[in-house]
Amino acid sequence: RKEVEQDPGPFNVPEGATVAFNCTYSNSASQSFFWYRQDCRKEPKLLMSVYSSGNEDGRFTAQLNRASQYISLLIRDSKLSDSATYLCVVTLKSSGDKLTFGTGTRLAVRP
Amino acid sequence: NAGVTQTPKFQVLKTGQSMTLQCAQDMNHEYMSWYRQDPGMGLRLIHYSVGAGITDQGEVPNGYNVSRSTTEDFPLRLLSAAPSQTSVYFCASRDPGHGDTIYFGEGSWLTVV
Numbered sequence: 001r002k003e004v005e006q007d008p009g010p011f012n013v014p015e016g017a018t019v020a021f022n023c024t025y026s027n028s029a030s031q032s033f034f035w036y037r038q039d040c041r042k043e044p045k046l047l048m049s050v051y052s053s054g055n056e057d058g059r060f061t062a063q064l065n066r067a068s069q070y071i072s073l074l075i076r077d078s079k080l081s082d083s084a085t086y087l088c089v090v091t092l093k094s095s096g097d098k099l100t101f102g103t104g105t106r107l108a109v110r111p
Numbered sequence: 112n113a114g115v116t117q118t119p120k121f122q123v124l125k126t127g128q129s130m131t132l133q134c135a136q137d138m139n140h141e142y143m144s145w146y147r148q149d150p151g152m153g154l155r156l157i158h159y160s161v162g163a164g165i166t167d168q169g170e171v172p173n174g175y176n177v178s179r180s181t182t183e184d185f186p187l188r189l190l191s192a193a194p195s196q197t198s199v200y201f202c203a204s205r206d207p208g209h210g211d212t213i214y215f216g217e218g219s220w221l222t223v224v
């Protein structure tokens with residue numbers, strides 16, 4: 001089993017739709033969780049951190065479920081500009097602060 | 112404040128040639144890393160450093176060398192390029208003590224023919 005797994009997609013949704021991605025992780029000792037956004041032929045950039053209590057930033061909501069070992073990203077009212085690949089990142093402090101990346105979920109928002 | 116600067120952006124190499132990808136950051140981050148990104152495989156760690164003078168191997172270190180003589184610079188050397196090293200390379204830096212955000216360079220597209 002991969003340490004961090006994501007559905008590669010693509011998720012094709014119309015503008016205005018709500019879309020959700022999940023990311024599962026295998027190591028229960030994982031401590032920090034993030035969502036990064038990567039546009040085509042660009043570097044990944046931080047979208048948001050994921051906190052135990054869940055957190056929201058405008059149209060984006062991130063949740064952490066430690067019991068089932070997954071994080072989620074919900075995007076409401078999708079915009080064309082949301083089209084990108086979304087990477088989940090998990091850190092494991094006990095292994096030298098190791099970062100593990102998911103392979104990413106591709107989102108395509110159509111007019 | 113330039114963040115993470117990576118050069119060159121594009122490079123074509125012949126098999127067997129050597130080259131160095133340059134990476135510099137001006138955020139005084141202790142942690143720096145090199146990743147390669149291939150289709151369907153995500154970002155894989157090549158080498159990393161937790162401070163000047165300290166380097167360690169990541170998941171896919173073979174064929175690459177690094178050094179960290181200063182906090183700012185973390186060059187990646189390809190010793191004898193192979194077609195399997197055709198990839199996109201990202202340098203990254205972060206400060207685990209302050210939010211843990213990873214800052215990436217813009218990437219280097221390397222083709223080995």
